[in-house]
Amino acid sequence: MTLSEEVAEESAGDDAGRPPPPSRARAVTGRFLSSRQGRAGALVLTLVFLFAFAGPLVSPWSHTDKDFAAFLAPPSAAHWFGTLQTGADVFAVTLRGLQRSLVVGLLAAVVCTALAALAGAFAGYFLGWTDRVITWVTDLLLVLPAFLILAVMSPLFGAGQWPLFVLMLALFLWMVTAKMARGMTISLREREFVRAARYLGVPPVRIVLSHVLPNLSSLLIVDATLNVSAAILTETSLSYFGFGIQPPDVSLGTLIADGSRTAVYAPWTFWFAAGLLVVTVLAVNLIGDALRDAFDPTAREPR
Amino acid sequence: MTPALEVTDLRVTLGGAPVVRGLGYAVRKGEVLGLVGESGCGKSVSAAAVMGLLPPGARVTGSIRLGGRELVGLRERELAAVRGSAVSMVFQDPLSALTPVYRVGDQIAEAVRTHQKVTKEQAAVRAVDLLDLVGIPDPARRALAFPHEFSGGMRQRALIAMAMANDPDVIICDEPTTALDVTVQAQVLEVLKTAQRQTGAAIVMITHDLGVVAGFADRVLVMYAGRPVESGDVDDVFYHARMPYTAGLLGAVPRIDAAGRAAPAPIDGAPPAPGDLPPGCPFAPRCPLRVEACDEREPPLFEVGPGHRAACIRWDEVSPPLPAPPGRTGPGVRGPRTVLAVDGLVRHYPLVKGAVFRRRVGTVHAVAGISFDIREGETLGLVGESGSGKTTALTEILELTRPQQGRVVVLGRDTAALTAAQRMEIRRDVQVVFQDPLASLDPRMTVHDILAEPLRTHRHGDPRRRVGELLALVGLDPAHAARYPKDFSGGQRQRIAIARALALQPRLLVLDEPVSALDVSVQAGVLGLLGALKTELGLSYLLVAHDLAVVRHIADRVAVMYLGRIAEIGRADAVYTAPAHPYTQALLSAIPLPDPARERARERILLTGERPDPASPPSGCRFRTRCPTFRSVLTETERGLCADTEPEMRPLGEDQSAACHYAERLAVV
Numbered sequence: 001m002t003l004s005e006e007v008a009e010e011s012a013g014d015d016a017g018r019p020p021p022p023s024r025a026r027a028v029t030g031r032f033l034s035s036r037q038g039r040a041g042a043l044v045l046t047l048v049f050l051f052a053f054a055g056p057l058v059s060p061w062s063h064t065d066k067d068f069a070a071f072l073a074p075p076s077a078a079h080w081f082g083t084l085q086t087g088a089d090v091f092a093v094t095l096r097g098l099q100r101s102l103v104v105g106l107l108a109a110v111v112c113t114a115l116a117a118l119a120g121a122f123a124g125y126f127l128g129w130t131d132r133v134i135t136w137v138t139d140l141l142l143v144l145p146a147f148l149i150l151a152v153m154s155p156l157f158g159a160g161q162w163p164l165f166v167l168m169l170a171l172f173l174w175m176v177t178a179k180m181a182r183g184m185t186i187s188l189r190e191r192e193f194v195r196a197a198r199y200l201g202v203p204p205v206r207i208v209l210s211h212v213l214p215n216l217s218s219l220l221i222v223d224a225t226l227n228v229s230a231a232i233l234t235e236t237s238l239s240y241f242g243f244g245i246q247p248p249d250v251s252l253g254t255l256i257a258d259g260s261r262t263a264v265y266a267p268w269t270f271w272f273a274a275g276l277l278v279v280t281v282l283a284v285n286l287i288g289d290a291l292r293d294a295f296d297p298t299a300r301e302p303r
Numbered sequence: 304m305t306p307a308l309e310v311t312d313l314r315v316t317l318g319g320a321p322v323v324r325g326l327g328y329a330v331r332k333g334e335v336l337g338l339v340g341e342s343g344c345g346k347s348v349s350a351a352a353v354m355g356l357l358p359p360g361a362r363v364t365g366s367i368r369l370g371g372r373e374l375v376g377l378r379e380r381e382l383a384a385v386r387g388s389a390v391s392m393v394f395q396d397p398l399s400a401l402t403p404v405y406r407v408g409d410q411i412a413e414a415v416r417t418h419q420k421v422t423k424e425q426a427a428v429r430a431v432d433l434l435d436l437v438g439i440p441d442p443a444r445r446a447l448a449f450p451h452e453f454s455g456g457m458r459q460r461a462l463i464a465m466a467m468a469n470d471p472d473v474i475i476c477d478e479p480t481t482a483l484d485v486t487v488q489a490q491v492l493e494v495l496k497t498a499q500r501q502t503g504a505a506i507v508m509i510t511h512d513l514g515v516v517a518g519f520a521d522r523v524l525v526m527y528a529g530r531p532v533e534s535g536d537v538d539d540v541f542y543h544a545r546m547p548y549t550a551g552l553l554g555a556v557p558r559i560d561a562a563g564r565a566a567p568a569p570i571d572g573a574p575p576a577p578g579d580l581p582p583g584c585p586f587a588p589r590c591p592l593r594v595e596a597c598d599e600r601e602p603p604l605f606e607v608g609p610g611h612r613a614a615c616i617r618w619d620e621v622s623p624p625l626p627a628p629p630g631r632t633g634p635g636v637r638g639p640r641t642v643l644a645v646d647g648l649v650r651h652y653p654l655v656k657g658a659v660f661r662r663r664v665g666t667v668h669a670v671a672g673i674s675f676d677i678r679e680g681e682t683l684g685l686v687g688e689s690g691s692g693k694t695t696a697l698t699e700i701l702e703l704t705r706p707q708q709g710r711v712v713v714l715g716r717d718t719a720a721l722t723a724a725q726r727m728e729i730r731r732d733v734q735v736v737f738q739d740p741l742a743s744l745d746p747r748m749t750v751h752d753i754l755a756e757p758l759r760t761h762r763h764g765d766p767r768r769r770v771g772e773l774l775a776l777v778g779l780d781p782a783h784a785a786r787y788p789k790d791f792s793g794g795q796r797q798r799i800a801i802a803r804a805l806a807l808q809p810r811l812l813v814l815d816e817p818v819s820a821l822d823v824s825v826q827a828g829v830l831g832l833l834g835a836l837k838t839e840l841g842l843s844y845l846l847v848a849h850d851l852a853v854v855r856h857i858a859d860r861v862a863v864m865y866l867g868r869i870a871e872i873g874r875a876d877a878v879y880t881a882p883a884h885p886y887t888q889a890l891l892s893a894i895p896l897p898d899p900a901r902e903r904a905r906e907r908i909l910l911t912g913e914r915p916d917p918a919s920p921p922s923g924c925r926f927r928t929r930c931p932t933f934r935s936v937l938t939e940t941e942r943g944l945c946a947d948t949e950p951e952m953r954p955l956g957e958d959q960s961a962a963c964h965y966a967e968r969l970a971v972v
Contacts, residue, residue, distance in 0.1 A: 192743035196803070199701050200757045201730035210756075214747040 028218075031294040038290025044283035048276070052098040061089035063096035063250065075268055082268035084258070093250050094272050100251040102280070104166055105232035112170035112231070113177060113224040120181025121212045125189050125204065131182070138175045146172035147238070154243035162245060169231055169238075177223045184219060185212050225288035229281045236277060252277045305371050307332045307472045307505040308353070308390070313365040315345070315352050320578030322348045324529040325365075330505035330522075332472060337520030337537070338509045339552070341574055341822040345529040346509045350475045353507075354392055355382040370472055388418035391466040393495075395478040397458035401450040407461050408434070408446025414468040433464035436501060437494045440912075454913050455689075456487035460494055467498045474498065475507045480515060484688035484849065486910045489893035492519055493909065511823065513556050514895030517541060518902035522610075525549050528575055528585035531604065535611030537899045545605075545613035545621050547590045555827040556897050557852040559879060567856065569828030573792040584615070592617050637958070638678035642811050642843045643700070643733075646674045647709035650692075650699050654918055665918045669695040671867035672709065674952075677811065682837065682844040684858030684875065686851055688890075690914060692867040693847045697815055700845070701735055714810065731761055734804035738816035740796035744788040750774070750799055751784035757806040773802040777832060794825035798832065805836070814846045818853055830857055851894055855879055860958070863887045866917055866925045872952070873959030881968035884961040885932045892971040908971065923947050924964070932965060941965065 032038045056062065059080070066087040067079065075082040081090035123134035150168055157165040188194060189212070197207050213220075232252075238244035239253025252273050259270030306329035315323040323345040330336045340346045351357050353367055355374065367374040369389055374382065394400040401410060411433055412426035421429070427446070434442035437460040450458060459479060466474050476495065480488040492515065499506055508520055516523055517537060524534040525548065533546040544550040551570040558567075572589040575581060581588055583598035590597065596616060604612040607619075615621060649672050654665040670692045677683045687693045699706055703726050705719035712718070713729055721729065737743035744753055754773055755766035763769065771781035777798040788796055797817065804812055817833065818826040834857060836842060848854050854861055855875060862872040863886065871884040882888045885908075892908040910929050915921055923946040927933045933945055944964050954960040955968060 192737040192739065193745040196735065196737060196743045196800075197745075197756065199730065199733075199735045200760055200803075200807075201727050202756060202760045206760070210748075211745050215745070217747075 028291075028294045032290050035290045035293060037286045038294065041283045041286030041290060044279060045287060048098070048280050048283065049102065052095055052102055055095040056092065059089070059092050059095070061092040063088065063092045064248065065089060065092065074266070081272050082266070084269055085262065090268055090272060094252075094255060094276065097250045097252045097255045097273060098276055098280075100162070100245060100249060101232050101235060101253070101277070104162065104169070104235045104245075104251065105228045105284075107163075107166045108169040108173065108231035108235070109224050109227035111166065112173040112227050113220050115170060116174035116177035116223070117181055117213055117216060117220050119174065120178040120183075121185045121208050121216065123178070124182040124185025125208050125212055127186070134178075135182075138178050141172065142175045144172075150238055151241070151243045154238075154246075157244065157246055162249065165235075165244060169234060173227055173230060173234070177220075177227075180219060180223075181216055184216055188212055188215055222288060222292045225284060225291055229284040229288070232277070232281060232284075306330055306368075307334075307370060308507070309366075309368040310349070310353065311366045311368075313349060313352060313367060314363070315348055315357065316362040317348065317358070317577075318360060320576075322529055322577045323352065326526070326529075326531055328524050328531070328534065330473065330507060332505050333499070333503050334522065335499070335506045335508055335520045337516035337523045338507060338526065339511065339513060339516055339523060340526035341511060341552075341824060343574055343577075344526045345577070346526050347477055349526075350392070350477050350507065350509055353390065353473075353475060354386055355379075356386075384418075387414060387471075388469040389471055390473040390475065391469070391471040393459070393462050393466050393474065393476040393479045395481050397455060397462050397482070398450070400462055401458060403450050406447055406449055407453065411446075411461065411465050411468060414465045418469045429468070430464075433468060434461065436467070436497065437461070437464045438490070438497075439464075454487075455483055456490055457913070459483060459487075459491050463491070463494055463498050467502055467504075470502045471504050473505045473507065474502070475509070477509045478511070479508075481510070481512070485851070485893040486688065486889060488515075488895075489907055489909055495519070512895065513541075513552065513823070513897040514902070517897050517899045518895045518905075525552070528580060529577060530585070530601075530614065532586065532615075533611075533613040534604075535608065535613075539608060539611040541897065541899050543608070543611070545607045545611070545618040546586075546615045547592050547617075547621055548586045549613075550621055551589075551591075552823060553897060555824045557826070557830065557850075557856045558896060559852045559855050559891060559894050560896055560898075560901075566831060566834070567827035569826075569831060570824035571828075573794070573825070592620060638680050640679040641712075642677050642679050642681075642714060643845065644676040644712040645696075645700065645709070646712070647672050648674070648696060648699060648706050648711060649708035650695050651707065667918045668867050668920065669917065670699065671920075673862075673864070673867075673869050674709075675862050675869065675872060677843050677845060679810075679843055680837070680841055681860065682846055682858045684846045684848060684854035684861040685864060686848055686854050686861060686890075687864035688849060688914070690866075690917065691864040692917075693864050694815065696864075697813055697845070697847050701733065701813060703729060703733070727761075731807040732810045733813065734807065734809040734811075735813040735815065736797070736800050736804050736817050739820045740793065740800045741788065741820075743800050744796060744803075746788060749785055749787055750791075753788070753799065754784070754803055754806055757803060761807055763807075769806065773806055774799075776805065776836070777802045792825070793821050794828055797821060797829050801829075801832065801836070805840070808840070809842070811843045811845065814844055814848075816848050816850075817846070819848065819850060826853070833857060851879075851891060863890065866915065866920055868925060868962065869952070870926065870963070871959070871961040873961075874957070877956060877959040881970055883955050883959065883966040883968045884926075884963045885930050886926050887961070888969055888971045889931065921946075924950050924962075926963075932963075937965065 067083055067089065068087050071083065071085055071087050073079060073083045079089050081094060083089055119134050123131040153168060194207060194211050197211055235244050235251060236253035239251045240257040244253055245251040255273040256270065259273055263270035309329040311327045313323055313326040314321065326349050328336060338346045352363055357363065363375055365375065369385065408427060408430045411430035415421060415426040415429050431442045431446050434446055439445050439457060439460055453461065480491050483491060510516060520537055522535065523537050523540045524531050527548050533540060533549045540549060541553065544553060554568045555570060556567060570589050575585055583600055584602055587593050587597040602614045602616045604614045605618055607613045648670055650670040652667045652669060653663045654667055655661045656664045673696060675683060685693050700711055703718045703721065710717055714732055716729060751770050754770045758766035758769055770784055774781045774784060779795060779798055788799065791799065818829050821829060837844060846854060846858055858875045860873060861875050861878050863870045865886050871878060871882065871887045878887060882891055889908045889910045896902050908931055912929050915928055921928050927945045933942060950962045950964045952960045952962050953966060955966055
């Protein structure tokens with residue numbers, strides 16, 4: 001069961017109950033929306049998404065277009081964010097880069113959290129050899145220099161290969177969460193509802209999927225949010241060094257890398273991409289913080 | 304003479320909900336007031352209000368006068384000077400009330416030094432004196448111990464010592480014995496009596512256990528929905544209850560004496576939530592005597608006798624709970640078919656030390672060879688105090704795997720020889736109900752999913768109809784299947800857990816403390832349901848419990864466990880009326896009866912000392928270190944047998960046997 005399914009299941013459960021039970025999901029949503037940073041984060045992230053995906057519709061240029069009449073031109077009515085040295089429209093490429101970064105970030109976070117949840121829950125529930133093997137793998141991945149390996153593998157991430165990149169990114173982000181999930185599962189497996197299911201004869205894998213994972217979901221949802229910004233930042237820094245998204249595709253990282261060379265005398269080539277990155281990561285972090293508080297009822301009780 | 308503590312018209316509002324609504328009482332020095340009520344009735348909050356320990360955001364009005372001095376409205380500094388010196392408190396959970404990182408003696412000395420100008424040395428000496436007073440052996444050495452080195456009973460004694468440290472005028476005890484075993488409870492209650500004699504303090508005893516109140520309190524105040532509903536002398540309230548709620552509570556308590564065979568009667572419904580009170584009398588929706596006038600307004604406290612007041616407009620029609628007719632006497636002959644047979648079951652755990660080089664330093668014998676069997680349609684109660692190994696035994700049986708030693712035979716099949724498919728098949732016939740329904744029901748699942756899970760697992764087709772049937776079977780509304788467990792009350796949740804266990808039509812139901820997490824008024828309902836289901840569906844029960852009164856009500860046979868072995872086993876009637884093993888006798892005599900006159904007249908067999916470490920049980924008879932017979936009755940030569948030879952089960956009478964060399968049947972209740 002993936003994270004999104006869990007969320008879907010929770011909200012589906014909400015609709016089915018009539019009158020709607022004051023479910024956990026409802027309470028969490030209420031608390032989340034009542035926090036100012038949560039509302040602000042959600043609003044900003046929505047705007048960023050709208051901007052990234054609706055922006056190209058109103059722009060006269062696409063990210064591959066080159067305006068040979070304007071190299072490194074400052075923002076104007078024709079080029080809202082100015083142009084690059086190649087004549088590419090900064091508005092169009094920035095939005096393209098933003099799209100790529102958002103998709104990579106979100107996908108990597110979801111894949112990574114799902115991986116962590118499964119590995120942690122199985123290790124913690126079965127213990128014994130399963131646990132030993134999974135723990136070895138986690139520990140091994142923890143000590144491997146992720147950045148170096150991604151750099152070495154970068155030739156593989158050629159044009160159109162960004163899904164592979166997402167997978168590799170996720171592969172190096174899941175370990176710490178998996179360890180947390182394992183610890184929580186070990187305490188969950190001794191809980192009576194899990195024992196009850198065991199004595200009912202429910203197969204172990206089903207117990208993990210239907211009892212353990214849903215009860216880890218508060219940790220996992222928060223973790224997924226925090227991983228979004230981690231993934232975006234890792235992708236950006238990798239792309240900055242030229243190891244991530246490969247041209248002709250662009251991401252915020254490659255834009256910032258290119259723009260940094262001309263930033264001093266043509267600031268528009270750098271600041272829009274960098275600014276959007278900061279805003280996105282900030283918004284995701286605000287959401288993550290607010291979610292964590294919303295899931296933990298003891299965190300911010302009215303005093 | 305001014306009362307030591309006088310509370311008048313106390314009202315506490317927590318988060319907008321009125322939790323205490325007009326509580327009033329007075330206690331004189333040397334007097335014990337029992338404050339009784341179910342969970343959520345506001346009794347603990349009212350104690351916290353007296354101590355000034357309410358959470359921020361609570362609003363208190365009314366008056367709390369301590370020796371004539373008004374406490375409501377005092378500033379924190381002034382309250383702190385009163386707390387611990389003039390009024391002190393004993394909490395329910397002694398483990399969380401002591402700081403784990405300081406020595407027990409230092410913590411008591413700290414309590415002394417906070418309110419008295421004495422030197423460190425004087426305080427330490429006083430701490431040792433206090434520990435001696437509460438009956439801790441070798442107090443000078445034990446004062447240097449840390450809280451985790453104390454057993455639960457010793458910790459509670461240390462807390463009582465701390466509460467006595469400054470000769471308070473009032474000691475408030477908030478469920479002081481609820482977390483303890485019955486034999487330890489009896490010891491701690493003795494200590495509290497000593498503490499009261501020494502300090503002459505007034506004691507406010509908050510508890511839900513009517514038996515404790517009957518033996519310990521002079522006066523009783525019954526609370527319901529934040530209000531006192533009846534107050535008076537213990538005898539008046541217990542024998543001439545004038546409020547239907549009190550009468551109902553008394554009728555709902557399972558008892559170990561002869562009346563215990565009569566079914567305790569539940570009170571219907573659940574207490575109202577604070578802030579959501581019905582109009583009129585808050586008890587009216589659950590009251591058997593309800594008339595229309597009850598819903599008009601809340602009844603005041605009527606004077607129904609000298610010093611006896613009750614809040615019921617029909618108080619003169621309330622009759623005390625009738626001593627119900629002696630109920631069924633269990634079938635004298637046991638059924639022919641054996642459902643579960645356990646023979647010489649052993650479970651031990653290695654005791655390991657060290658993190659890197661783990662080495663075995665000993666063995667804990669949690670279950671050291673127990674044998675019993677359950678026939679079809681029979682209920683066996685497995686009782687014992689915490690650490691006796693009863694839960695381990697239950698887990699071993701439920702795992703359906705080969706035990707470390709001995710044999711478990713379920714429905715004629717030896718668990719050691721089962722294949723995975725056969726084990727799965729037997730799982731249908733053996734189901735379990737756990738203690739705390741909130742923990743045993745997955746909070747993320749709806750009731751429908753919870754009940755459908757076993758049906759789906761064992762492929763019973765479309766579960767929808769069966770779920771409805773199951774809910775109806777346990778007395779719940781099938782329309783509530785879409786709700787989550789937390790939308791139900793405790794008793795209803797336990798019914799859901801029972802319904803889940805029944806989903807596959809099992810033949811043996813293992814009940815692990817099925818009612819100990821529930822309020823008395825609800826307990827009786829669940830017990831009644833279990834009894835009815837047994838006859839209706841032809842079930843057999845293995846009931847694991849620490850509460851002998853509950854077992855008495857529902858079990859046909861009982862097995863008493865001590866330190867991993869069965870001390871006594873036999874027909875429930877025989878064991879309860881004439882227990883033969885000294886441990887059973889002590890256990891039964893420690894249980895308080897909700898009957899003040901008999902409680903005062905009873906001779907208690909008090910166990911001394913602490914339960915031995917199960918890693919190194921005493922040689923010979925495991926019970927001899929605490930055995931009253933061994934200590935005071937036997938001669939030196941007779942004792943030799945106890946120290947050398949572990950006693951075997953010896954039959955005494957028709958269906959009763961005890962593992963004691965000198966077993967003698969004796970009535971103790």
